[in-house]
Amino acid sequence: MKTKSWLLPLLPALAFAEDVATVVPATPAVPTLNGANTAFVLIATALVMLMTPAGLALFYGGLTRSKNLLNTIGMSVMAYAVASLVWIGWAYSLAFGKDVGSIIGALDFPLLAGISVNEIWATGNIPTLLFVAFQMTFAAIAVALISGSVIERIKFSTWLVFVAIWVTIVYAPIAHWVWGGGFLATAGALDFAGGTVVHINAGVAGLVLALMLGKRNDMGKAAMFPSSVTLTVLGGSLLWFGWFGFNAGSELAADGIAASAFIVTNTAAAMGALAWGVIEYFMFKKFTLVGAISGAVAGLVAITPAAGFVGVGASIIIGAFGAIVGLV
The missing domain is CATH 1.10.3430.10 (Ammonium transporter AmtB like domains)
Structure with a gap:
């Protein structure tokens, strides 16, 4: 039997229509452990x-x-x-x-x-x-x-x-x-x-x-x-160490945001320690370890809500601001 030539362009469309009619809706993907x-x-x-x-x-x-x-x-x-x-x-x-x-x-x-x-x-x-x-x-x-x-x-x-x-x-x-x-x-x-x-x-x-x-x-x-003072510095250092889990861990994933949070956490703490020490020296003409570790903790507190949202530059400002507020 001879096929009508005008039907040939319609064959792909007819085949697609048949496939669509037999498609079964996909079930939602079940979350898998990462x-x-x-x-x-x-x-x-x-x-x-x-x-x-x-x-x-x-x-x-x-x-x-x-x-x-x-x-x-x-x-x-x-x-x-x-x-x-x-x-x-x-x-x-x-x-x-x-x-x-x-x-x-x-x-x-x-x-x-x-x-x-x-x-x-x-x-x-x-x-x-x-x-x-x-x-x-x-x-x-x-x-x-x-x-x-x-x-x-x-x-x-x-x-x-x-x-x-x-x-x-x-x-x-x-x-x-x-x-x-x-x-x-x-x-x-x-x-x-x-x-x-x-x-x-x-x-x-x-x-x-x-x-x-x-x-x-x-x-x-x-x-x-x-x-x-030794216990205070040791305790503050352990807080600094644990804060990486506190901030980076809040991303709940090992990804770039967690890495960024890790970096800005450390930067804010370091800037807080330095800022507190400098201000303390100009105000009281002396630098203390208790002041330095207190500044680090102040910087850590200040960066916590923003750790996943800001970059290094902002973390330096935040760390310094936290130390200033904590000292003054």
């Missing part, structure tokens, strides 16, 4: 953990008087322990559970119920349990930071109760506002690694407690020399 990102965040989590019972404990401990050294270190160590249990118990759910009114998360995951070992956190494709652990270290250091405002003025048992309450009713809701889909997140608030959630949050709490508790009993009556 091994490199997982290893990176595991290391970052360990670094941030080190900041509380080691870095912060020694930094604060060295600044206080000898008779309060062990108590001060114990406040940071036990703050980490209590905050960890509260976070696993219910605070993680309040921070990252299903949004309720843009204010708080629902109690979807008490004791992490419902989170399997195979569940993947979409950002970074890391295990959700690893994300829980990473955020746990942030909650712990946030409340431990407050201890510097109440040293020598609060009972140890009262402090432990405060830790549990504060992580529950203050830290978890604010973490939800910024990182858990709350109203600040929807408003476009940017906080890469905890400038609001950790540092402003803890700073305000520390200020309120200091005003409530008042001065130390012998303030102005007895000399208050630091127990050990």
